[in-house]
Amino acid sequence: MDGFSTRALHADASLSESPDVAPPISVSSTFVDGTGRRYRRSSHSTTERLEAVLGSLDGGHATAYASGMAAASGVFDVVQPRKVSLPEDVYHGVRDLVWDRSDRGMLEVVAPEDLTRGDLWWIETPSNPKCLITDLEDVAARTSGTGIVTVCDATFATPVLMQPLTFGIDVVMHSMTKFIAGHSDALGGVLVTRDESLAARLTSTRSITGAVPGSLDAWLALRGVRTLELRVLRASSSARDIARWFVDRDVHTWHPGLDSHDGHEIASRQMSGYGSMMSIDLESAEAADRFVSRLSVFTNATSLGGVESLAEHRLRSDPHIEPGLVRLSIGIEDVTDLITDLDQALSLPQ
Numbered sequence: 001m002d003g004f005s006t007r008a009l010h011a012d013a014s015l016s017e018s019p020d021v022a023p024p025i026s027v028s029s030t031f032v033d034g035t036g037r038r039y040r041r042s043s044h045s046t047t048e049r050l051e052a053v054l055g056s057l058d059g060g061h062a063t064a065y066a067s068g069m070a071a072a073s074g075v076f077d078v079v080q081p082r083k084v085s086l087p088e089d090v091y092h093g094v095r096d097l098v099w100d101r102s103d104r105g106m107l108e109v110v111a112p113e114d115l116t117r118g119d120l121w122w123i124e125t126p127s128n129p130k131c132l133i134t135d136l137e138d139v140a141a142r143t144s145g146t147g148i149v150t151v152c153d154a155t156f157a158t159p160v161l162m163q164p165l166t167f168g169i170d171v172v173m174h175s176m177t178k179f180i181a182g183h184s185d186a187l188g189g190v191l192v193t194r195d196e197s198l199a200a201r202l203t204s205t206r207s208i209t210g211a212v213p214g215s216l217d218a219w220l221a222l223r224g225v226r227t228l229e230l231r232v233l234r235a236s237s238s239a240r241d242i243a244r245w246f247v248d249r250d251v252h253t254w255h256p257g258l259d260s261h262d263g264h265e266i267a268s269r270q271m272s273g274y275g276s277m278m279s280i281d282l283e284s285a286e287a288a289d290r291f292v293s294r295l296s297v298f299t300n301a302t303s304l305g306g307v308e309s310l311a312e313h314r315l316r317s318d319p320h321i322e323p324g325l326v327r328l329s330i331g332i333e334d335v336t337d338l339i340t341d342l343d344q345a346l347s348l349p350q
């Protein structure tokens, strides 16, 4: 089973416990003693099937969590780094998690050069919201043999477009809430690593902290991942057209598929496509607000990675961002309808 979508559909087949073609949603919180399972916080069939698929797609052992942030916290709980390095642009929730631990004296935020054994280098590529690119091969080369743990949040790329473990990164993380579940109806997160003992520690700590996904969320993520490749390829192709359309209108646009993007060359090397996320700068908070409120095919909402296109005036989520920045998550609608919608919102008098 080599093909990506074949694995997305069948990598969990050997874990099937029933004749059902569609995996059942196991909702029981407890199990009859002596049957191999005891309590859902420690072991759950729907979650294990999801982990089998996600492990196969990223090439390691997967541990699924209740949300992307629960997955991020899971890494910090297990690695317990004294020093952490964060990228220049990073999902604000992860930045808040690190700043909170730093405020409580649990760790220190430092430059990558100051990390040593047992510390953690957090990477996010492409980053949220500016789609900045980190060179994974370079990070892996700089940390090889040092005992520094490298973690890559690859939520924007998905395993369809980039597999960080193949470049030597220790752990890949995804918010499953986004592209993996893919329909804006589930929360989840996952960590994947080739290191079996690290994977075992992540799983046992997750049982202790209780950060496990709920039954329905695990099932929705499993259903979503079956069509991940189709959705991601379609949305990424539309996103590239839309990014070029914005550039033709002189709108400052961050998208790694653009030749003008700083990380374009590295993205071309480490990704098989550029993804469906982009941000534009409309230069003022007022212009950004007006723009998102005029859209009708795009929904004015936070989050990303669902089948429907979303637009968000990012200042509403992150007070540290450029005031005019609008983040777009391109969905799978017809690209001509998306461009028509963007055009009418941009063309009306500011």
Ligand code: PLP
Residues within 6 Å of the ligand: 067, 068, 069, 070, 091, 093, 124, 128, 153, 155, 156, 175, 176, 177, 178, 187, 188, 189, 303
């Ligand atoms: N990482 C990235 C890049 C994200 O965009 C998000 C959420 O937007 C997260 C992590 C956190 O995921 P969740 O909302 O599932 O906790």
